[in-house]
Amino acid sequence: MPNEPYSRSLRWLGISLEKGTPAVPDDGRYYVLNGTDVYYSSASVNLAQAHYELLEEEMRAAHPELSDPRDVIAKEQAFHDILSARGEARQRARTQHEAKGGKGGRSGV
Numbered sequence: 001m002p003n004e005p006y007s008r009s010l011r012w013l014g015i016s017l018e019k020g021t022p023a024v025p026d027d028g029r030y031y032v033l034n035g036t037d038v039y040y041s042s043a044s045v046n047l048a049q050a051h052y053e054l055l056e057e058e059m060r061a062a063h064p065e066l067s068d069p070r071d072v073i074a075k076e077q078a079f080h081d082i083l084s085a086r087g088e089a090r091q092r093a094r095t096q097h098e099a100k101g102g103k104g105g106r107s108g109v
Helices: 045-062 069-100
Strands: 006-010 015-019 030-034 037-042
Touching: 006 045, 015 045, 030 045, 037 045
Parallel strands: none
Antiparallel strands: 006 015, 015 030, 030 037
């Protein structure tokens, strides 16, 4: 297991944490990459992950125009959920109104 490749990336930010992949030397070290440039290298996965998270924060701050695709999808889903709930409420109100028989009740007045 120590020689197995490791890869974690945020493609939309262009950063990754890799070990034993074609993009980095196969020397057993973990590499934090900013694009193709080595940002940090360590034999410890915990240290490499900490630097990866620091780089992620830096990149998010430096590029606020970039957004996580998962956030966009979550916002769209929330919008559709709201529309669906409103539609269900309208349908329920319409059904209840029609059950009353209209303006004057069941007598039709």
